[in-house]
Amino acid sequence: MEGQRLTMMGNQAITQGALEAGVRVAAGYPGTPSSEIIQNLAGAADEHGLYVEWSINEKVSLEVAAAASLAGLRSLCAMKQNGVNVASDFLLHLAGSGVRAGMVLVHCDDPGALSSVNEGESRHFARMLELPLLEPSDFQEAKDMTKWAFELSEEIGNLVMLRSVTRLSHASGGVVPGPIPAPGGQARFDHHGSPRDLRHGPVSSAPVGYKHRLQQEKLKRAVELFEDSPFNSYVGPESPELLVITSSICNLYVKEALALLDARDRVGVLKLGTTWPLPPKLLQRHLQRCEQVLVVEEVIPFLEENVKIAAAEMAGEIGAKKFFGKREGTLPAQGELNPDLVLKALAGILDLPYQARPAQYDRLAQELAPQATQDRELAFCPGCPHRASFWSLKEALALDDRDGFICGDIGCYSLAMRPSGYGLLKTLHAMGSGAGMASGFGQLGRFGMDQPVMAVSGDSTFYHAVIPALINAVHQKSPMSLVVLDNSGTAMTGFQPHPGTEANALGQPVPPVDIEAICRSLGAEVTVCDPFDLKATQAAAVGLLADQSTAKVLILRQLCALSPQRKGTKPYEVRVDPEKCLGDQCGCNRLCTRVFGCPGLAWEKESGKARIDEVICAGCGVCASVCPQGAIIISEGA
Amino acid sequence: MITRGPRQLLAEVQQPGLCIGCGSCVELCPYFRSHGGKTVMLHDCDLAEGRCHAWCPKTELDLEGLAQTLWGRPYPAQGMGPHLAVVAAKAGPRLESGSYQGGGTVSALVCAALDEGLVQGAVLTGGQGLQTAPRLAATPEEVIACAGSRFTAAPTLAALNRAQAQGCGSVAVVATPCQAAALAQRRAKPWPQRGAAGPAELVIGLFCNWSLDPQGLASFLAQRVEPREIRSMDIPPPPAGVLKVETGQGSLEIPLDEIRGLIPPACGLCPDMTSEWADLAVGMYEGRPGWNTLVVRNEKARALTEAAVEKGWLVMEKFPAANQEHLLQAAQGKRSRGLSAALAQGLLGGPGDDQPKALRVGSELYKAVENGEVA
Numbered sequence A: 001m002e003g004q005r006l007t008m009m010g011n012q013a014i015t016q017g018a019l020e021a022g023v024r025v026a027a028g029y030p031g032t033p034s035s036e037i038i039q040n041l042a043g044a045a046d047e048h049g050l051y052v053e054w055s056i057n058e059k060v061s062l063e064v065a066a067a068a069s070l071a072g073l074r075s076l077c078a079m080k081q082n083g084v085n086v087a088s089d090f091l092l093h094l095a096g097s098g099v100r101a102g103m104v105l106v107h108c109d110d111p112g113a114l115s116s117v118n119e120g121e122s123r124h125f126a127r128m129l130e131l132p133l134l135e136p137s138d139f140q141e142a143k144d145m146t147k148w149a150f151e152l153s154e155e156i157g158n159l160v161m162l163r164s165v166t167r168l169s170h171a172s173g174g175v176v177p178g179p180i181p182a183p184g185g186q187a188r189f190d191h192h193g194s195p196r197d198l199r200h201g202p203v204s205s206a207p208v209g210y211k212h213r214l215q216q217e218k219l220k221r222a223v224e225l226f227e228d229s230p231f232n233s234y235v236g237p238e239s240p241e242l243l244v245i246t247s248s249i250c251n252l253y254v255k256e257a258l259a260l261l262d263a264r265d266r267v268g269v270l271k272l273g274t275t276w277p278l279p280p281k282l283l284q285r286h287l288q289r290c291e292q293v294l295v296v297e298e299v300i301p302f303l304e305e306n307v308k309i310a311a312a313e314m315a316g317e318i319g320a321k322k323f324f325g326k327r328e329g330t331l332p333a334q335g336e337l338n339p340d341l342v343l344k345a346l347a348g349i350l351d352l353p354y355q356a357r358p359a360q361y362d363r364l365a366q367e368l369a370p371q372a373t374q375d376r377e378l379a380f381c382p383g384c385p386h387r388a389s390f391w392s393l394k395e396a397l398a399l400d401d402r403d404g405f406i407c408g409d410i411g412c413y414s415l416a417m418r419p420s421g422y423g424l425l426k427t428l429h430a431m432g433s434g435a436g437m438a439s440g441f442g443q444l445g446r447f448g449m450d451q452p453v454m455a456v457s458g459d460s461t462f463y464h465a466v467i468p469a470l471i472n473a474v475h476q477k478s479p480m481s482l483v484v485l486d487n488s489g490t491a492m493t494g495f496q497p498h499p500g501t502e503a504n505a506l507g508q509p510v511p512p513v514d515i516e517a518i519c520r521s522l523g524a525e526v527t528v529c530d531p532f533d534l535k536a537t538q539a540a541a542v543g544l545l546a547d548q549s550t551a552k553v554l555i556l557r558q559l560c561a562l563s564p565q566r567k568g569t570k571p572y573e574v575r576v577d578p579e580k581c582l583g584d585q586c587g588c589n590r591l592c593t594r595v596f597g598c599p600g601l602a603w604e605k606e607s608g609k610a611r612i613d614e615v616i617c618a619g620c621g622v623c624a625s626v627c628p629q630g631a632i633i634i635s636e637g638a
Numbered sequence B: 001m002i003t004r005g006p007r008q009l010l011a012e013v014q015q016p017g018l019c020i021g022c023g024s025c026v027e028l029c030p031y032f033r034s035h036g037g038k039t040v041m042l043h044d045c046d047l048a049e050g051r052c053h054a055w056c057p058k059t060e061l062d063l064e065g066l067a068q069t070l071w072g073r074p075y076p077a078q079g080m081g082p083h084l085a086v087v088a089a090k091a092g093p094r095l096e097s098g099s100y101q102g103g104g105t106v107s108a109l110v111c112a113a114l115d116e117g118l119v120q121g122a123v124l125t126g127g128q129g130l131q132t133a134p135r136l137a138a139t140p141e142e143v144i145a146c147a148g149s150r151f152t153a154a155p156t157l158a159a160l161n162r163a164q165a166q167g168c169g170s171v172a173v174v175a176t177p178c179q180a181a182a183l184a185q186r187r188a189k190p191w192p193q194r195g196a197a198g199p200a201e202l203v204i205g206l207f208c209n210w211s212l213d214p215q216g217l218a219s220f221l222a223q224r225v226e227p228r229e230i231r232s233m234d235i236p237p238p239p240a241g242v243l244k245v246e247t248g249q250g251s252l253e254i255p256l257d258e259i260r261g262l263i264p265p266a267c268g269l270c271p272d273m274t275s276e277w278a279d280l281a282v283g284m285y286e287g288r289p290g291w292n293t294l295v296v297r298n299e300k301a302r303a304l305t306e307a308a309v310e311k312g313w314l315v316m317e318k319f320p321a322a323n324q325e326h327l328l329q330a331a332q333g334k335r336s337r338g339l340s341a342a343l344a345q346g347l348l349g350g351p352g353d354d355q356p357k358a359l360r361v362g363s364e365l366y367k368a369v370e371n372g373e374v375a
């Protein structure tokens, strides 16, 4: 394959770059759009002699990777944008202490929040924590830059941040792979030197004065290298009417927009791959030759602000420029960009008549879409245990009748903010925040709050960040109940193993850490139920709500419908007996299709009866317990 | 007679606190459940008309429509409902001893109805301490197990719905007046679509002046005794004027005046003391412990009492005219208070009034209530 041009997904290209750099240890926590990087490295571990793990959370994964670097092995850590927040405390200290063998943190942002409940920016950490930042703009660069990032890291003795975005990580393009070094490497942590000896002494961000100065010198060295980096390139006329400064995948949008506008002879494009710290000489060369600048990047004006600061610093040499970007509203500061948005911005500045998309197109699309696609809410899968769990929790909260509510958390079950989970989640923030907030709400009884509070958490989330919150609730005697929706895997991101599973990222057997035992050991009362047993689950939940004396845990354990073990199997053959089905009459009023809402159930207008859509139905059989008429018949052994 | 849907039931009954928790709407469908003494809606239902609303005794109870349909005459300003006789009664020798509230007349009549094959089962309200436990009884032992009164409102009719859904044919119900009104609506407003729920074969009504809100009583008592210690409760006949609570630690007497605040607002709108809509009605016999007052309202009831006496289930004696006069006045008092309160709260409707109302009467009676002539 070497030397041949292959089509690779961005995350695969990053993996390839790391392998070509001779990475030995990789760790991360699953999070879209970053997950495939660790997954791919785990797949390559055997062949190339790597250690790869899915760590309990992003902070620990960074620590695991840092240990390898300090022991002389190149290491990589991968996470999604908000994972960097979780890791940031260690990141601050690691940036201060420096690393030894090349170490790269790949952080994948999600502009437009396609798979997130935020579109948080992780680029700021580079500026805030004084680390170099690289941003590949296409697939080849994703590979090449990753490889180079390790060299840069070793050159300056500090961690290098490499930022991808969803449209790079999850799209595919051409990559020419290079050679991968043979397996091997000797790990040894040298710690006998003086604390000021970066290669042989104990490693810490202290003495702070000394280390901080060193860190800033490392950054200066990075800037020197950035001045000549091939990852920064310029295309366009010698003195353009408008200079576009861009980075990341936005470069492709700019290229496309300029081609469509036929304005390549008027506009120059400075594509930056080294986006922090900015190389001032390079910038000066380009800013000198234009009067107007448009900065194209996604979400927050990070690049724009840094360019403006640099331009202000060199104002004496380059004079005043007119800037376009997000600050004055040429481009939006929320959501993804696309060629249309860039096109509109460019057409405006260049005063070119161009309609990004005829209005009629949108109208037609609106008309046609419903014919081509089914109008369906974003919903839990057919046979999803979460639907069953939230059904019972909904009924329990209604029975309790004190306006109780659930604090949500991050996972597939975050969908319970929406109709598919009956809109039950009333708060939704970061990993582990549901339990933490419930712990807080639970204390408000002394101020007259009489609403019972529950929190939900997935199994992976439980390990990641819920444990401290639960300990807090138990210790502070907060009358909350935590419902662990244990579907035995990190389902949302693709079934990565977590501390509760019996195999690690490399497929090797490891001791599973038992959620139930952890909760009991904390002194919390624990009940375990199968969420498909609606009656038992409802009764357990009613019990939790009724006894508001301490923190309690309900574990609802049932495999995810898409789990490797369950996928493709149908435990039950399910059908609707039209004789028994009451349809929309008093006594039922379409409970299964109108309220329960499993996509496996369909409402047939003509006959006024419910029907199982055999293609979609996963055969979990839960709807048979929902039907008040016993009209949904299940038979085993399909 | 007007019927609306479940959303209106919520708005007209539950939300303003007028639900008495009778259980009529419970378990007819997956939407309404009874829990901890309260009727709650689990999921939204958007039907424009439903049995929940049609049969609920606390909204659109059309007294005039019911009387026309079931009695064949207008609902009168005076009286205590149609009746053939008022007698003194108590259980006969065939009924084994039990902790009957009065003379055990109710239990005896239920046993007789079962014995005669008039019904296959009877929906009764058992339960201990603060709990009420509606259930279906089919044997004298099961009837005796439910003896005695629980003074909190109970979801008795949910057990009827459950029994009917399970295919139990003809059922008797021992009902408070509100529950008897719910059952009357099942006869007068039958549901056109198929479905098991419907009227009861026999309704044995109880006299009732008020009941207590179960959750309110629970929290009131929780401040005085450990709830788990409560064994039983009783309101002994006047002039005692107390609620007697038997606990593991002995008994506690709470003056009735202290618990009047726990009477649900729905009772204040209730115009019926003697279960006018039932086949028979049974109450205490003031001044004659061990006996009951029994109102025999129709031929079916007369036949049952005669058979019950003949088979040794029941003993009957004459009821003095003075007592009967007293009873009539008490019943009249409640009717007058209920209708006036409904009027005062804007919840009394006449014919053709299109606002939602709790009670409806004919135009003459409406005018009489307005003029304060119903007393």
Ligand SMILES: Cc1cc2nc3c(=O)[nH]c(=O)nc-3n(C[C@H](O)[C@H](O)[C@H](O)COP(=O)(O)OP(=O)(O)OC[C@H]3O[C@@H](n4cnc5c(N)ncnc54)[C@H](O)[C@@H]3O)c2cc1C
Pocket (backbone or CB within 6 Å): B099, B100, B101, B102, B103, B104, B105, B106, B107, B108, B123, B124, B125, B126, B132, B146, B147, B148, B149, B150, B151, B152, B153, B154, B156, B174, B175, B176, B206, B207, B208, B209, B210, B211, B212, B282, B283, B284, B285, B292
């Ligand atoms: C809430 C309430 C208020 C009452 N108020 C009065 C009153 O003001 N004046 C008066 O004369 N009589 C009143 N009674 C009736 C009285 O308490 C006796 O039930 C009646 O006299 C019959 O006595 P008994 O010995 O025949 O009953 P038993 O043979 O002991 O049978 C009692 C029956 O009552 C039923 N029952 C018990 N609790 C309830 C309940 N909460 N709801 C529905 N059914 C129930 C049981 O199913 C049982 O079958 C009231 C009863 C109740 C339940």
Ligand code: SF4
Pocket (backbone or CB within 6 Å): A382, A383, A384, A574, A598, A599, A600, A601, A612, A616, A617, A618, A619, A620, A621, A622, A623, A624
């Ligand atoms: S059995 Fe019912 S609930 Fe389960 S997947 Fe099929 S339709 Fe959905």
Ligand code: SF4
Pocket (backbone or CB within 6 Å): B009, B013, B014, B018, B019, B020, B021, B022, B023, B024, B025, B026, B039, B052, B055, B056, B057, B058, B059, B182
């Ligand atoms: S009074 Fe009875 S029927 Fe009406 S809402 Fe309450 S429980 Fe349901």
